[in-house]
Amino acid sequence: MTNEMVAQKVPIRLAIMGEGRMGSLIRSTAEAARNEDGSPAFEVVAQIGFDLSVADSAPAADVLIDFSNVATLPAVCAYVRRCGAALVSGTTGYSDDQMAELRELAAAAAVLHSGNYSLGIAALRHATALAARELAGFDVEIVETHHNQKVDAPSGTAKLLLDAVVKTEAEEGRGEYYPVYGREGMLGKRDPREVGVHALRGGTVAGVHTVSFFGTDEEVSLTHRATSRQIFVNGALAAARKMAGREPGFYGFDEVMFG
Template sequence: MIRIVITGITGRMGSTLLRLARDTADLRVVGATERPGSSAVGLDAGLAARLGALEVQVVDDLGRALDAAKADVVIDFTGAEVSVGHAKACAARGVAFVCGSTGFSPEGLAELAVCAKTVPIVAAPNMSVGVNLVIRVAAELARVLGPGFDVEVLEAHHRMKKDAPSGTALRLAEVLTASLGRTQEDLTFSRHGQIGARPAQEIGVQTLRGGDVVGEHTVYFFGEGERIELTHRATSRDQFGLGALRAARWVVGRPPGLYDMADVLGFQGNS
């Protein structure tokens, strides 16, 4: 039995994780948090998330939750700035950490890396197994097709998403630049006006926002006389939650280090 603490349990991902963990035989929720001032603080976590009583009280501080329960791992999708603080709380108490937040600054990523010297951390912009397979395939397609194809990344998310491009789109851009031997300077994030002909080295990364789109990512490979489109469409948040639970099972007992979903899924030689 793996004992988990879930943060932000009334949010989209927090409530999804709570429901999935509740229905999973080898996992037990032993702690739950919400932001200070939330009306959920002090309530039963299951009732706060409209799932039925779980006999776990919501608190407004992860450190308190960890001090009150013997947890093996924390799962967190709260947001980059808050997630860094949660990683520090886990590092201080020797608890593994699974983080699906996006939008980290370079400084935030550096702080995660420092925490990972003390505890094992899985941090990934997208926990979906399907998306991570798409990332791997995109890297291989870019390597095989080579410089003769123009590459573009298009992502779409709901109107409430705060960061752009999505963390998944940025990860796709990262593996594509690595496969093609290009650099961050070759990435173009917007186009407007008289921009001239498309540079041969360019990789475009474009963003759409609207409605309730859970998440869509497409990589286009444009060649002469042919086009390849590699697409992943998420229709619910369950696949993110299931991937995070898979990461939680995997990370418990690992040595300290900063891991990603490629490690969880056993990919070798991932770009």
């Protein structure tokens, strides 16, 4: 999208991967979004569901938004390469090899991948890094809760929070911290450098993430609660506005939204 198009308030052309709850909510929100002058902010030119072959002939978009699942990655990459669209990806559960594919894609297109598109989660991640820096020697545990339909665990957001802890501890020269995913049996005493990561599943919970720091005779817990998926949709569409027309590269959420 050129600067001239932005000045003329030409709608950003969107393609959406997935027709589930997130895909449907992204579409309805995008179609209702307006610029300051009342003109449409987005035009949804394609939405790709279970039949991934549709991506081979779907109209070109400025941005592809993908909150589907890991199985769609080949179709996502093929569409982005064919159309030159920027990618806003919120799909979680990728393997290391699949993340490498996304990074390779960034040589040809602007790619943003994040496990969470909430501004509140961004603040929680910053607060987690600050607490890890200030609370030297405290034990760290992460607990995430989601609805009973979520297929991957731990959540992408929990991994972001874990990364914030591990990176901060390394920067502070405190050694290599590592995750322990749940506990069972006679494990012996807790290693001071382990970070417990626990996943709860049930009901219709949109998402709750808590990072707890346990010291001697005191505890600090940081919690973010999402009451609906709308916050993630709003963040993804805000990111789509900023990603349209960007140069190829692999971008982070903070870089795009706050840079």
